[in-house]
Amino acid sequence: MTRTLLTGNAAAAWGARLARAEYVPAFPITPQTEIIEKLGGWIDAGEMDGRMVTLESEHSMITAAGAAAAAGVRVFSATSSQGLLYGMEMIYTVAGWRAPFVLVNVSRGLATPLTLESDHNDVLAARDSGFLQIHCSTCQEVLDSVLIAYRLAEDARVRLPVIVNLDGFYLSFTREPVAIPDPETARRFLPPPDPERAHFRASRPISQAVAVLGGGPYSYFRYEIHRAAQNALSVYGEVADAFAAAFGRSHGLFESYRTDDAEIVFFMMGSFATKAKAAVDCLRADGWSAGLLRPRLLRPYPDAEIAAALAGTRGVAVVDQNLSIGKGGVLYTELASALAARRDASPVLVSFIGGLGGRDIGAEEFFEMAAVTRKAAQEGRAPEPRLLYTATELREMRKLQSIALRERHQIGEIPPARRASARPEREERP
Amino acid sequence: MYCIRLHGRGGQGMKTASRILGSAFFEEGFEVQDAPRYGAERRGAPIFAYVRAARRPILERGIIRRPDLVVVADETLVPVSAAGVVQGVGPYTVLLIHSAEAPAVWKRRLKLGGEVFTLPVAPEDRADVPLIGASCAGAAARLVGEISRDALEEAIRSELVGMRAEVVAENLERALGAYDRLAPHAGCVREGDAEGVGPFESPDWIDLPFEDARISAPDIHAGGTSVQVRTGLWRTMRPLIDLEHCHRCAWVCSTFCPDGAIRVDDAGAPQIDYDHCKGCLVCVAVCPPHAIHAIPEEQAADAAAAENAA
Incomplete structure (x- = not known):
């Protein structure tokens, strides 16, 4: 085992290499491309067995991945954002094929407006597809999760593809110390795929993905996918235990950081969760009873385990780095449903939306969220959901808008009389 | 924890400089995080990179708001507000800048409390010569004072692996030259204090108001604006x-x-x-x-x- 500095992208590529991925259908997209470049370099240099094929779109890429996986080949692929959405038809389709492979998604906000930086709306668009989802917060976790994901995906009780998610920039381009497992230990942890499970072979045509009419067969096939995903909860536990035994690192269903006696808990996923840990340390140093609960496995969602882990917590600050337009934060909704089944006193949930499009979340914002949540817990009443957005940011926005207005005035699109009413109102300071 | 921010233009080797520094710290037994930040632009566009190094696991992420050392490869970036060169610079922040002007001039001009060091601009330096990155990395390594000459050399060799021998030699010469030149100032960069909560300034959060789609959709209405963007600089x-x-x-x-x-x-x-x-x-x-x-x-x-x- 070597400990070295790797970007999140390089860590993902190492995961695929140590998993001995045999087939890599690829299509480039920022901020994921480095993964494919690394694998391409290794395959080209003969350091990795396997075949890389560049496809003409993510739609074809995911089709190729699913087809090869159905043929019993160990498949790795990666994408991001608009690319994941472009392939979305096949994301749902190949999950129904019960074709196990690993797809790394490097999270990047979705258009419109177009951006390169990170949030989780891209991967959450695949939330209901039948792909399982593992969310990472460090580069080490990216490498480890790719190995874990293969074993989970290929287990006969599961047989579903898995997305391993890492944040663009904050992990994809950021180097951190990563322990690279030695190939032999990786091989023992993740043996070659079972040839018996391949049901799709050359020269033996079968029809996969048949059409059904009438809801009965449809319901059966879809619900079986759901059952397999539910199985993945307990299978995950076994896989994580085996991983810890082999490599000495534990990656549970979720990460609990100083939650044991915590009154206030941050609930969030992805790389910003390590910032929450830093904030927890500061808060603890000042006598606050704070902690962090970070879901790793988002699909399947460990309702009961999460609810149990929050027993005794008085207030939860749910920080969603996503926005379900017209509803709010996705993690908030999911946590509320997980807690709804409990009979005992549930904690007060406070919803925060932060980090959209890679917007930073400052230490003082974590402290303020803790203060707001503590107050809500004391009063037994949560405030309205809060977008982390400052008056300073709106002032910067107003500068851009004034350029746009001036432009529209210059081209005669907005006559002077209407210009005044079209000008945005000045923001009010709280 | 040391927090170092490096500013330059695309093509000047600032990402490589940050990696050299990161690897050198790692070589010395530090926990390290290094990362570049850039947008869709390429050569010539302002970019920055950052390095965090500590004797404990690093939980902080993203932009360094309060740097202990700011390295500037290209002095023409200082007046560019979008480049944010002096952002978060405090009374102890050390500034290292590639410039023909004296440190005192920069200290006065930017009203800096901390120490300022300049790296002379070599006549062969041009905006597109990535050797600037090597001298920045060498000088920064010395100012921090935790990095030995051997660790620096090892870091450069590992970051430039695959490059031609003469390119590596040139980079080594630049970096080690800068490292040696700043010997009298070794260790002048202070590690930032660990932040507790303390009395913190509440974020000035606001509620975003609804605004008409004519205002709140991201449209550019004027035609031909791409002509104004000189992509030839790439x-x-x-x-x-x-x-x-x-x-x-x-x-x-x-x-x-x-x-x-x-x-x-x-x-x-x-x-x-x-x-x-x-x-x-x-x-x-x-x-x-x-x-x-x-x-x-x-x-x-x-x-x-x-x-x-x-």
């Missing part, structure tokens, strides 16, 4: 048309140019708009009589300078 290779060999076919290069940067005049002669040619060299590949060739952009700059001098 170019590393410059296509040159040899009009003596050009057949005046009047359409191949201009049609295939993906940026519409070649126009044909009334006599059928193609002309390249160098303000917008990105140097993709598709024209070089498609020209039937091979009348277009390419030279490195720095050679073109030299030729232009010689012409001006003459």
Whole structure:
């Protein structure tokens, strides 16, 4: 085992290499491309067995991945954002094929407006597809999760593809110390795929993905996918235990950081969760009873385990780095449903939306969220959901808008009389 | 924890500098995080990179708001507000800048409380020579004082693996030269204090109001604005048309140019708009009589300078 500095992208590529991925259908997209470049370099240099094929779109890429996986080949692929959405038809389709492979998604906000930086709306668009989802917060976790994901995906009780998610920039381009497992230990942890499970072979045509009419067969096939995903909860536990035994690192269903006696808990996923840990340390140093609960496995969602882990917590600050337009934060909704089944006193949930499009979340914002949540817990009443957005940011926005207005005035699109009413109102300071 | 921010322009080797520093710290047993930050632009655009190094696992992420050391590869970035060179600079922040002007000038100009060091601008330095990154990394390593000469050398060798031996040698010479020159100031960068909660300033959160879609959709209504963006600054290779060999076919290069940067005049002669040619060299590949060739952009700059001098 070597400990070295790797970007999140390089860590993902190492995961695929140590998993001995045999087939890599690829299509480039920022901020994921480095993964494919690394694998391409290794395959080209003969350091990795396997075949890389560049496809003409993510739609074809995911089709190729699913087809090869159905043929019993160990498949790795990666994408991001608009690319994941472009392939979305096949994301749902190949999950129904019960074709196990690993797809790394490097999270990047979705258009419109177009951006390169990170949030989780891209991967959450695949939330209901039948792909399982593992969310990472460090580069080490990216490498480890790719190995874990293969074993989970290929287990006969599961047989579903898995997305391993890492944040663009904050992990994809950021180097951190990563322990690279030695190939032999990786091989023992993740043996070659079972040839018996391949049901799709050359020269033996079968029809996969048949059409059904009438809801009965449809319901059966879809619900079986759901059952397999539910199985993945307990299978995950076994896989994580085996991983810890082999490599000495534990990656549970979720990460609990100083939650044991915590009154206030941050609930969030992805790389910003390590910032929450830093904030927890500061808060603890000042006598606050704070902690962090970070879901790793988002699909399947460990309702009961999460609810149990929050027993005794008085207030939860749910920080969603996503926005379900017209509803709010996705993690908030999911946590509320997980807690709804409990009979005992549930904690007060406070919803925060932060980090959209890679917007930073400052230490003082974590402290303020803790203060707001503590107050809500004391009063037994949560405030309205809060977008982390400052008056300073709106002032910067107003500068851009004034350029746009001036432009529209210059081209005669907005006559002077209407210009005044079209000008945005000045923001009010709280 | 040491928090170091490096500013430069795309192509000056700032990402490599941050990696050299990161690897050197790691070599010395530190936990490290290093990362570049850039947008869709490439060469010539302001970029920054950052390095965090600590004796404990690093939980902080993203932009360094309060740097202990700021390294500036290109002094023309200082007045560019979007580059944010002096953002978060405090009374103990050390500034290291590539400049012919004296440290005292920069100290006064930027009203800095901390120490300022300049790296002389070598006559062969140009905006597109990544050796600047090497001297920045070497000087920064010495100012921090935790990095041995051997660790620096090892870091450079590992970061430049795969490059030609003379390129590595040149980088080593620059970096170690800067490292040695700053020996009297070794260790002048202070590790930032661990932040507790303390009395913190509440974020000035606001509720975003609803605004009409005419205002709140991200549209640009004026036409032709891309002309104002000089994407020619991205170019590393410059296509040159040899009009003596050009057949005046009047359409191949201009049609295939993906940026519409070649126009044909009334006599059928193609002309390249160098303000917008990105140097993709598709024209070089498609020209039937091979009348277009390419030279490195720095050679073109030299030729232009010689012409001006003459």
